[in-house]
Amino acid sequence: MPHEPQPHALDAEAVRAWSSLALAALGRAREDIDAINVYPVADADTGTNLYLTAEAADRALTQTLRDEPRATPEADGVSDATAQAPLSRAVRAYAHGALLGARGNSGTILAQLLRGVADVLGEEPAGRGPGRLLAQALTRAAQEAYTAVAHPVEGTMLTVAAAAARAGEAAGGAAGTAAEVARAAYDAARAALAETPGQLAALGRAGVVDAGGCGLVAVLGALWQALSGREPAPEPVPGRTVDVPLTPDPCEREHDGPAYEVIYLLEASEAAVGELRARLDALGDSLVVVGGEGLWNVHVHVDDPGAAVEAAVVAGRPYRIRITHFGDERRRARGERAQRAVVAVAPGEGLAGLCGEAGATTVLAPHGQVPAVAELVDAVRRAHAREVVLLQGGTALREAAAAAAEQARADGVRVAVIPTRSAVQDLAALAVHDPDGSFDEDVVTMTAAAGATRYGELAVAERQSFTSAGICQAGDVLGLIDGDVAVIGPGLAETAQAVLERMLGSGGELVTLVLGPEVPDSLAERLEAYVQQGHLAVDTVTYRGGRYSAPLLIGVE
Secondary structure (H helix, E strand, O other), X not given: OOOOOXXXXXXXXXXXXXXXXXXXXXXXXXXXXXXXXXXXXXXXXXXXXXXXXXXXXXXXXXXXHXXXXXXXXXXXXXXXXXXXXXXXXXXXXXXXXXXXXXXXXXXXXXXXXHHHHHHHHOOOOOOOOHHHHHHHHHHHHHXXXXXXXXOOOOOOHHHHHHHHHHHHHHHOOOOOOHHHHHHHHXXXXXXXXXXXXXXXXXXXXXXXXXXXXXXXXXXXXXXXXXXXXXXXXOOOOOOOOOOOOOOOOOOOXXXXXXXXXXXXXXXXXXXXXXXXXXXXXXXEEEEEEEEEOOEEXXXXXEOOHHHHHHHHHHHOEEEEEEEEEOOOHHHHHOOOOEEEEEEEEEOOHHHXXXXXXXXXXXXXXXXXXXXXXXXXXXXXXXXXXXXXXXXXXXXXXXXXXXXXXXXXXXXXXXXXXXXXOOHHHHHHHHHOOOOOOOHHHHHHHHHXXXXXXXXXXXXXXXXXXXXXXXXXXXXXXXXXXOOEEXXXXXXXXXXXXXXXXXXXXXXXXXXXXXXXXXXXXXXXXXXXXXXXXXXXXXXXXXXXXXXXXXXXXXXXX
């Protein structure tokens, strides 16, 4: 016989059951929710983003419960550990996991809703009954979600959350149980979802309910099931009732907003985040900033991803930066993949922005670090293309790039890894990328451009050691050419010029300079002047590599 759902009190076990049931519900509805995603961008990924956010939350919760002391030495199951975990620790772990793994606009809002729930359930009950406590948690969740969105719009999952909170408050009197509050919230959310096409023009034109709100209904249904032991009646996600006509020009987008989605985690003070909100709000739209206590998840749509990342650097320490080009939203809304995309590993925030502006999906890997294979696979999936060119960006990344390509091929994606050894070779390859040509020709052309670019790098020696250019002392500036130490110098400027002089000895047409975060503009001016004086036919371009990049990268094409 099938296992019957069991009701739970409002405790850590209920949170564990809620998480598991919500993940399963979103998994079942994932593709259908993607299919009705038309707002704010019709990029057909709301269901996927909600599922991945819930998956990250569930993973964090499971790990926290496993780390709890066991009731007996031989107990080794999650349920045994759950019995020892307080509600506060479980719900905070659940919300924190969602914050770290939030994807897209909808996933980021879901993370803030869970944080609002945790802010209340993570406190001491202080005499409040479980029904009243849950009602207050749902109210706080809706309030914090509205606050997180720069310009709240009705007819979205915010509206659904607010309706659920109002119904929960009405049911959460002194005698109301947690299950009764959850049922009231779930029913109200379903009713509010049905009204969204009449509240938001984009939904009405397409004949769909809000995709994010649809996902939230699934999450609230899972909450009711965890607390009551009763499974919600199956409700298929309604498909589109109106076809959205295509314009005659296939290159014209129905959505005329910004072209890039930028997401990152940020360590910063609340005051700095307030200033960041203002800067990002002026750069684009769909701004959502969630989190608190020094850790934030930032989501924004912009035309200048580099500026969005630079704003984060001013505010604090950003990491896990993801930049995605929307492409043709109507194509993605129909579930079709792009024919080809580029994924680039960038060793600095500024470089990530440059690659993003060139149309690449980027993975930020601070200089000297190797990203996890899972990060590269995720980037290939985010690129949403049948064919992907992966720029590995360094010899140390060869194994990770090859493993990621193998996994992506198992998913049916054609992947070619271009063995670039420096970010300047990535930039050279991106400059000749032709998404409309044949895959093989594009790969050959990009590989040739990367291979024709000599690369140099400056580093500071940490200790005395033997190099191909002699013995260096701690603090010496090392000038590397094509991966080997060619120059050992006392200062940055002298060593940089010596490296550039050697690299131009065999000719060149274009010099690319990528300055690290602490390097003054005067160094670039000195090197540009040297090129102008001795190599009149050579052009020079200068970029800022941003935080985490090397002191100086040099490319000569």
